[in-house]
Amino acid sequence: MAVKGTDIVKKLPESGKKNCKECGFPTCFAFAMKLASGGATLDKCPYLAPNVKEELEDALAPAIKLVTIGPDGNALQVGNEEVIYRHEKTYFHPTGVALLISDKEDDAKVDQKIAKIKDLQFDVVGLTLKADLLALQYESGDKAKFEALVKKVCQNWDGGLVIISDDLDVLFSARDICADRKPLLYPITKDNIEKAIPRIKERPTPLGVRASSVEELVPLTTRLKEEKLDELVLDPGSSNLMEVIRDQTFIRRSAIKQSFRPLGYPTIGFPCYIAKDGLKEVLTAAAMVIKYTSIVVLSDFEEYTLRPLLTLRLNIYTDPRMPLSVEEKLYEVGEPDKNAPVLITTNWALTYFIVSAEVESSKVPSFLLVKDAEGLGVLTAWAAGKFTGDSIAPFVKRSGVEDKTNTRTLVIPGKVARIKGELEDALPGWEIVVGPREASEIPGFLPGFAAKLKS
Amino acid sequence: MDYKAPVESYSGSVREVTIGQGSKAVKIGGESKLAYNFFDEGSIPNPPRFALEVRDTEPDNWAPWVLEPYKDVVSDPVKWAQKCVEYGAEMVCLRLASTDPVGKDASPKEAAEAVKKVADAVSVPLIVYGSGDDKKDAEVLPEVAATCSGQNLLLGPALKENYEVIAKAAQEHGHTVIAQTPLDINLMKELNIKLSKTFPPERVVIDPLSSGLGYGMEYSFTIMERTKHTGVMFKDAMTQMPIIADLAEECWKTKEAKASKEQGILWESMTALSLLLAGANIVVLRHPETLGLVREILKQE
Numbered sequence: 001m002a003v004k005g006t007d008i009v010k011k012l013p014e015s016g017k018k019n020c021k022e023c024g025f026p027t028c029f030a031f032a033m034k035l036a037s038g039g040a041t042l043d044k045c046p047y048l049a050p051n052v053k054e055e056l057e058d059a060l061a062p063a064i065k066l067v068t069i070g071p072d073g074n075a076l077q078v079g080n081e082e083v084i085y086r087h088e089k090t091y092f093h094p095t096g097v098a099l100l101i102s103d104k105e106d107d108a109k110v111d112q113k114i115a116k117i118k119d120l121q122f123d124v125v126g127l128t129l130k131a132d133l134l135a136l137q138y139e140s141g142d143k144a145k146f147e148a149l150v151k152k153v154c155q156n157w158d159g160g161l162v163i164i165s166d167d168l169d170v171l172f173s174a175r176d177i178c179a180d181r182k183p184l185l186y187p188i189t190k191d192n193i194e195k196a197i198p199r200i201k202e203r204p205t206p207l208g209v210r211a212s213s214v215e216e217l218v219p220l221t222t223r224l225k226e227e228k229l230d231e232l233v234l235d236p237g238s239s240n241l242m243e244v245i246r247d248q249t250f251i252r253r254s255a256i257k258q259s260f261r262p263l264g265y266p267t268i269g270f271p272c273y274i275a276k277d278g279l280k281e282v283l284t285a286a287a288m289v290i291k292y293t294s295i296v297v298l299s300d301f302e303e304y305t306l307r308p309l310l311t312l313r314l315n316i317y318t319d320p321r322m323p324l325s326v327e328e329k330l331y332e333v334g335e336p337d338k339n340a341p342v343l344i345t346t347n348w349a350l351t352y353f354i355v356s357a358e359v360e361s362s363k364v365p366s367f368l369l370v371k372d373a374e375g376l377g378v379l380t381a382w383a384a385g386k387f388t389g390d391s392i393a394p395f396v397k398r399s400g401v402e403d404k405t406n407t408r409t410l411v412i413p414g415k416v417a418r419i420k421g422e423l424e425d426a427l428p429g430w431e432i433v434v435g436p437r438e439a440s441e442i443p444g445f446l447p448g449f450a451a452k453l454k455s
Numbered sequence: 456m457d458y459k460a461p462v463e464s465y466s467g468s469v470r471e472v473t474i475g476q477g478s479k480a481v482k483i484g485g486e487s488k489l490a491y492n493f494f495d496e497g498s499i500p501n502p503p504r505f506a507l508e509v510r511d512t513e514p515d516n517w518a519p520w521v522l523e524p525y526k527d528v529v530s531d532p533v534k535w536a537q538k539c540v541e542y543g544a545e546m547v548c549l550r551l552a553s554t555d556p557v558g559k560d561a562s563p564k565e566a567a568e569a570v571k572k573v574a575d576a577v578s579v580p581l582i583v584y585g586s587g588d589d590k591k592d593a594e595v596l597p598e599v600a601a602t603c604s605g606q607n608l609l610l611g612p613a614l615k616e617n618y619e620v621i622a623k624a625a626q627e628h629g630h631t632v633i634a635q636t637p638l639d640i641n642l643m644k645e646l647n648i649k650l651s652k653t654f655p656p657e658r659v660v661i662d663p664l665s666s667g668l669g670y671g672m673e674y675s676f677t678i679m680e681r682t683k684h685t686g687v688m689f690k691d692a693m694t695q696m697p698i699i700a701d702l703a704e705e706c707w708k709t710k711e712a713k714a715s716k717e718q719g720i721l722w723e724s725m726t727a728l729s730l731l732l733a734g735a736n737i738v739v740l741r742h743p744e745t746l747g748l749v750r751e752i753l754k755q756e
């Protein structure tokens with residue numbers, strides 16, 4: 001897969017023995033090693049012959065090309081993945097979600113969709129989840145109408161675009177309206193590729209390449225690469241979910257395991273064409289997110305379809321190497337005062353994130369004691385003897401919570417109601433209150449509880 | 456360079472496990488490739504199975520839209536289970552919520568009799584989950600095993616604290632066992648090793664815990680995917696058991712699922728879809744519409 005420094009050095013000037021140091025490295029060999037690890041770029045060596053430079057560039061390129069769609073500052077980047085399964089490392093560039101607008105839809109519908117992509121945003125644990133692209137489809141047969149749509153969208157939306165048109169003339173005239181945004185032009189096919197190439201080269205933007213199978217993509221991407229067009233996104237033409245799984249898996253395996261360059265690009269999938277019904281469409285999109293697809297195009301979405309889809313994307317693209325536990329200490333949610341509630345939970349990262357998010361959303365500034373339970377959830381921690389009265393009491397003492405607040409009431413998770421007695425024995429001076437069983441019930445519980453504390 | 460479809464072959468396979476008895480028997484697992492990789496070499500003799508969940512007490516705290524399909528039957532586990540079969544469930548998953556020591560704390564005998572009634576009344580195999588309290592389950596599940604002797608229930612959860620007594624009863628009375636460990640492949644293997652000293656591994660189904668979408672689903676996804684990898688790719692005998700994804704409760708308790716019917720169904724559907732793609736052999740669901748949707752979407756045309 002990745003090219004080795006020892007192979008690169010042979011290609012450097014005088015077979016890597018020039019050692020003139022102009023690249024900033026003491027030897028060609030040091031430079032080669034740095035290149036291989038991604039810590040240096042080829043342009044630092046002024047003595048590379050153009051053909052050697054090209055060859056090395058190719059060898060050093062990532063297995064899957066990074067493609068950028070959209071204007072600077074608001075662009076979507078897809079590709080540059082390094083693994084097939086997320087547990088092998090992580091996935092890097094989350095699937096872009098695109099909303100389709102056809103020029104056959106009436107003005108009201110178009111306005112509504114533009115408003116939707118802007119308004120439907122969800123905040124979760126410090127992140128904002130939102131859709132990424134608008135995909136504009138030429139269907140009306142009226143070029144002027146489509147151009148008007150592209151203009152309107154450009155005025156009202158500052159994100160990236162996909163331009164979809166089987167009519168090349170329309171495709172490129174739309175491109176000319178928004179070329180500065182680096183739209184993805186779709187589809188380039190075996191039937192239009194030769195006609196399209198000179199037009200593309202006028203103002204190159206990313207290209208969506210469509211074929212009727214994975215194999216048939218190969219000559220197309222090879223041809224485009226010859227023309228130095230390599231900002232490509234692949235559509236193998238899958239017509240149902242099972243074909244999607246097969247085609248996406250084959251593309252990913254070819255790129256990663258076989259370093260097969262002609263398929264080393266991100267991909268696009270169209271739940272909007274494969275499934276018409278809203279819920280099935282979004283489930284198809286969900287399966288595509290899991291199965292390696294870099295961009296999914298939806299015919300429409302609502303809050304109740306977009307939220308689960310974006311949550312799924314967040315889950316799948318979360319780095320599995322992240323530690324599963326957080327530090328044991330006293331956390332402050334908001335700015336708790338001397339009478340603020342004190343809650344306790346365990347240090348499994350997920351438990352911590354969920355509990356702190358729920359405390360936050362209940363808008364009651366609070367102290368949250370997070371007890372080291374070796375990264376276990378509340379119930380498992382208790383079962384493992386790591387969240388018991390005897391082990392919690394000393395932690396409460398050393399956490400310093402007693403200096404920060406006058407509150408001497410501790411809320412324990414409802415799931416471990418049974419430790420109330422032993423904890424009261426172990427922690428004289430404190431009253432123990434059994435809180436909700438589920439974190440989701442905290443916002444219902446905390447405001448009333450805090451009011452009682454203050455009174 | 457020519458393209459050659461990167462078809463893969465695998466050296467291992469998942470054990471085939473039978474649940475239920477006689478005309479009710481259903482096979483799960485047995486696959487010699489990764490889930491939904493129908494294009495690779497090997498076979499998937501048994502499709503994943505869809506179970507619907509029943510409780511032995513009336514549920515509290517359920518969102519109205521997930522209670523609605525069962526509103527006439529929630530006080531009667533037998534009718535409730537039959538309703539699940541009508542809705543297309545290939546298995547029924549009976550949860551003995553009544554036995555929870557912090558709840559009703561029903562006796563093992565009471566619970567076992569209720570299980571027997573349900574098992575006798577439905578035409579599909581029965582999965583039985585205790586309350587999850589290891590001490591109580593150690594009393595309840597053996598009683599269930601004895602009362603339903605010979606029915607080959609899928610019984611659990613057997614935990615590292617109580618697997619011995621549960622496995623012994625299951626062995627004596629011809630049942631299959633759910634071995635449960637918390638989101639950790641090494642703990643899973645450890646428990647399977649211990650279990651298989653006295654209990655046949657072809658009668659074990661593993662439950663690595665299923666978290667809901669947005670609440671740690673990715674951990675479950677990856678544990679399941681890795682379990683299949685080590686089993687099917689690397690032939691690790693202690694990860695070659697079929698997987699049960701008991702996900703309904705974890706989905707429906709979220710505020711997102713409680714926000715609206717559509718979102719609730721999608722929350723459950725997306726979790727199920729993800730875990731099926733990761734390799735789950737049984738999914739335990741709650742809403743019949745989830746079952747219909749996920750089954751339809753994963754249909755192999």
Ligand code: SF4
Pocket residue numbers: 012013016018019020021022023024025026027028031044045046047
């Ligand atoms: S500039 Fe080029 S030739 Fe000189 S040391 Fe660096 S790699 Fe070698």
